Amino acid sequence: MTAPVRVLVCDDQALIRTGFATIIDAQPDLEVVGECGDGRAAVELAREVDPDIVVMDVRMPVLDGIEATRLLAGAGVARPVKVLVVTTFNLDEYVYEALRAGASGFLLKDAPPAQLLQGIRTVASGAALLAPEVTRQLVGRYASRIRPTEQTPDDQALTPRELEVLRLIADGLSNSEIAATLVISQETVKTYVSRILTKLDLRDRVQAVVYAYRRGLVT
Structure with missing residues (x-):
């Protein structure tokens, strides 16, 4: 049997974090190996539990999701971890930066559970998760900031x-x-x-x- 995909959930809102973990852990092919509430904790915990993928919020205290993603998946990282950013697209202004930092894709926080699970599986398999319509919105919104x-x-x-x-x-x-x-x-x-x-x-x-x-x- 194939070992379950090891998932670390990082979100500063306990309700969302627990909800994600509960949904993920209920799947036979997925396993939550850790939870945390800020980017610094995510980086440190990832070194301890060695996840296959981190489900990462963007706006968090101590260290935001962008810097945490860069430390986990950015260029030059010896053992990069795949990062799936889960965010409120209409509010977060730094989604593009998170992708540039090394994230393998992102989902909206209001996405249905099935989409979250499929997203985790997609990114864990080595593919990118960036739907065409989201790409259009993303680059349209941030193109002027890209030099x-x-x-x-x-x-x-x-x-x-x-x-x-x-x-x-x-x-x-x-x-x-x-x-x-x-x-x-x-x-x-x-x-x-x-x-x-x-x-x-x-x-x-x-x-x-x-x-x-x-x-x-x-x-």
Whole structure:
């Protein structure tokens, strides 16, 4: 039997934290290995219990979810932990920063339990959780705060078609939408996405979106 996915829940609101933990722990393939109420505690507890994924709030005392995510999943971390940010999108102004810090995706706090559970499983499997419609809202809201940098040799390593696919990813299109736009198969799109991530040394589509905006490949 496959071992359950080990989950650490971090939220400063006890009711929400307990609710998440109860829902998650009731699943045979998921196991809550710790709970905490601030980012600093999440970083310290993660070192002790070695979770597969951290369900992370953004606004918390002591250390916020952005800095905690950077310490757990950011560049240069020896043993990065996958982080799923769960937030109130209309209120939190720093969701983009959390994704740039290394989060593998995010959900809204008012998402139904089934969506939370599926989100945990998705991120734990190594995939990114950033729905196309959320991507559009996210980059639309924060694009003005992203400072483009000059293109690098990595950018130039992409073929014209790969650059085209990268721009469509950054526009929030799903694989099926990209396939329809370019009149190619979804399998071909998956191949392009895989090549892009490999060439640019990116972990997932979330990082690809951030990368494209940082490099000024889309506006």
